[in-house]
Amino acid sequence: MVSIVLKQLGDDYCEFVLEGVTPAVANALRRTLLADVPTLAIDEVVVIENSSVLFDEILAHRLALIPIRVDRETYEALLQCYEEGKRDECTATFTLEVEAERQATVYSGHMKFSGFSEGFAQLAGAAEVKPVSDLIPIVKLAPGQKVILEAYAKMGTGREHAKWQPVSVAAYKYYPVIKVLKEACDACERCAQACPRGILRAEGGKLEVVQERIEECTMCRACEEACPDVVKVSWDTTKFIYRVEGVGVLPVKDVVEVAVRRVLRRINAFVDEVQRKVQPGGRG
Template structure:
């Protein structure tokens, strides 16, 4: 198996993986989405709410705020020996303010500075003159298979690596394929007077170029054991952390089958 990193930022990762079949990459995709645990607010106690938003709606909004997660120091509630919540499986947060002002995710004050909203600019509630809000929230580890708020990924997808073949003997350089390609994968080379491929990995395999070619000079196919994998996270974990943990989970599942 070979892996080539094509693009990496704090919340996005694109890489090419070769020498595997679709079952493995699809397993990584699914595990990354629903089996890698993250932090999310689970319990909200409203102490005071004068704002024009129902308590339930505010609690739901708080639950969807992505929180930075430390998988090394926290455990799932199911694996913790406490009766309700403790510092090993949860973190307490406080939100309060008085209008006129808008409270944002950055106004959530956590007892642990390492476990806090991944983004500070998510609007939570707008308070008018004289309105007050005060609440306490408990965030804990959970998995996306239980609720979407615990999904670390906003996007996790893959596609086959494309193969485009141009038969220059059949091609009459009518430029129809160049004009119709929605992703600018093809380009006309003025010097060599031929159609060339300039951005193969951006091909979506729509095969528009092949369908519109009157001379059947273009063939679009895929490499069966090569894929382009893209993952984007909500900031709770980095893409590298998500894939690393997903790989460990997949390996653990494989060991269980082997040892069964």
């Protein structure tokens, strides 16, 4: 039976334990989180005027790497559009116009969302689309220099370009299993002193594994080295501890939800295809 137990949840960070899957499925979820959850990022820029020190291309590249936050309702509409293969019809337009009177920095906060492409605008409703921070520097201007441009954001995935990646970290480790051969242990605490995470302790003349801390085990095996015949470190190959850190384009729990949905859809499509091929008359 597959289960997910949430351990920590913030807007941009979550930790959970996934149990009852194979390492292949666990890795599919990790890869999907990094490379297959579509997000919005600037993909086309029309430079109207640029007298800054940066070439137009560098400016466009810097704009593309600014993470853009979208409210969930608009996101779902954009996702549907993307999954239907119509991503060029669902674009968000930003304008940027800054002229420096004295030396100045152009920040992401200067970008103004001016609406969606025709046709998509009704679906989006009262959309909230803006850079995740107003303080991302784009370019410095000397007195009299000017940048005027329009930028078009489209949906895409990290598989195409890192600018579409919704998370900066998506990692997992096997759930640690620490066993102590109680009969052979004299509770000398040598192993407990060797553990940098405080996972082993001697209580009432007996060594015990502190279960509340076991997820912090790095599997460094220092305890096993201190007492190789008594302590055994291993891991559960059906249970995984995930740590996911979002970049702010969506709350990280939404990123995980979309990733799980996309993994399940792909698994179902694969199973359907296999069944179709093994049925009499199938192409297989």
